[in-house]
Amino acid sequence: LADKLAHNERLASIGRFAAGVAHEIGNPVTGIACLAQNLKFETESPLVLESGEQILDQTKRISRIVQSLVRFAHTGRQDHSTQHDPVDIYACITEAIQLVSLDTRGRHQRYQNDVPPALQVVGDMQQLLQIFVNLLNNACDASPEQGLISISAEREDEKVIIRMLDEGSGIPAELQDRLFEPFFTTKDPGKGTGLGLALVYNIIEEHYGNIEILSPANKKQNKGTLVVITLPGLPPSEL
Numbered sequence: 001l002a003d004k005l006a007h008n009e010r011l012a013s014i015g016r017f018a019a020g021v022a023h024e025i026g027n028p029v030t031g032i033a034c035l036a037q038n039l040k041f042e043t044e045s046p047l048v049l050e051s052g053e054q055i056l057d058q059t060k061r062i063s064r065i066v067q068s069l070v071r072f073a074h075t076g077r078q079d080h081s082t083q084h085d086p087v088d089i090y091a092c093i094t095e096a097i098q099l100v101s102l103d104t105r106g107r108h109q110r111y112q113n114d115v116p117p118a119l120q121v122v123g124d125m126q127q128l129l130q131i132f133v134n135l136l137n138n139a140c141d142a143s144p145e146q147g148l149i150s151i152s153a154e155r156e157d158e159k160v161i162i163r164m165l166d167e168g169s170g171i172p173a174e175l176q177d178r179l180f181e182p183f184f185t186t187k188d189p190g191k192g193t194g195l196g197l198a199l200v201y202n203i204i205e206e207h208y209g210n211i212e213i214l215s216p217a218n219k220k221q222n223k224g225t226l227v228v229i230t231l232p233g234l235p236p237s238e239l
């Protein structure tokens, strides 16, 4: 319990820090983007045009990082209220797959939604969507082109267990303990912020759920990652 409290306090303080940083950085970055946009309209010089374009690209990159900080800070807050509504897992996964497959990262993967219909959990649709988008993004980043990402789910007593399996690189055993650490990433700067799984962890905690990341999951080929999430299910009587 002491470990857990320390972990939660650490997350909360990182959340406060993240909110501060995001706020301080967000406004000037928006300013810089506007100025770069002006340059593009007011010049004929190819060098200035090209530089304006590159400044805009870089500010977009910073904005993405700031956005994930804001999301992370938001779920880490103690006073933050999570909705507890019935959420249909099939619909949630379908929407997450749709969002991810529209993005350049996820365009070249194959997805299989094996979740049965009418399986509901108690939770916050937007936050649950965020979990699956983050997990799918990670699976895409680790996967070869046309790799299969499959998601299944089943009810077990009062719980719903959701499994996401990919055919990607897998996760070395020595990194397993660090996955949920905020800012832990093995990706290139600009590609990863290391906040994805930390955010997933926060959201699952708020849903009284549990997450395990098992890798290598695909023992035969010694690769792939299996993510197992447990969430409180909606009693069948309330369906």
Ligand code: ADP
Binding pocket: 134, 138, 139, 142, 166, 168, 169, 170, 171, 179, 184, 185, 186, 187, 191, 192, 193, 194, 195, 196, 197, 198, 225
């Ligand atoms: P980010 O995606 O920004 O790196 P995350 O917190 O989402 O941050 O993930 C942390 C790290 O966990 C990744 O950098 C990667 O090394 C590892 N990881 C997460 N999911 C997978 C996966 N499905 N396959 C392989 N590695 C993964």
